[in-house]
Amino acid sequence: MDQQTLKSRFLEAYDRYADPLYRFCFMKTSDADLAKDLTQETFMRLWQEMRKGKEVRNEKALLYAIARNLVIDWYRKKKEQSLDVLTEAGIDFVGEGKERTLVFAEAEEIFAVVQKLDEPSREVLLLRFVEGYSPHEIAVLCGTSANAISVRINRAIKKVQNIIRPYE
Secondary structure, three states, rough: OHHHHHHHHHHHHHHHHHHHHHHHHHHHOOOOOHHHHHHHHHHHHHHHHHHHOOOOOOOHHHHHHHHHHHHHHHHHHOOOOOOOOOOOOOOOOOOOHHHHHHHHHHHHHHHHHHHHOHHHHHHHHHHHHHHHOOOOHHHHOOOOHHHHHHHHHHHHHOOOOOOOOOOO
16 A cells, blocks of 8 residues: 555544544543543554554454553553543533433433443443444444344443432
C-alpha cells in the first residue's frame, strides 16, 4: 500500500472512530484528559500497525481492542479501580423544573446501579446501549461469539433488574 493510500485510510478511520473511542475511554476512566491521551495512543498504535505493512481488515475492532487494552494497562499501573462514568451517555434532559429534576434523578439511579455491576457486564451494557453496537459488533470487539455476548447482555440486564427490584 502506498503512503498516500495509507494516510487516507488512517484519516478515514480517525474521522469515523475518534469520537466514539474517546467516549469509550472517558467512560472507562472518568478522566477527560486521560481519555484524550488514551484515544491518541490508540490511533498512534493503529498507525504503527499500518506502517509496518500489516493488513488491517477491521479498523474498528482493532481500535477498540487497543483502547480496551490501554485502559486495562492504565488500571494496572494505577492499581485502583474507578467506576464507569456514564453521564456522557447522551441522555436527553427534556422538560423543565420538576420534570427535568426527575429525569436527572432517574438517570443518576440507573448510573449507580450499572456501576455496581462487574466489569464484563458494565462493558457489554455500555457498548450495547450507550455506543449502540449490535451483539455481533460487540462480539468482534471482545473476541467472542455473538451468542455469548447476547447471553452476557441478558444476564447483565437481569442483574440490573435484581438490583432495582427491591427498591420498587
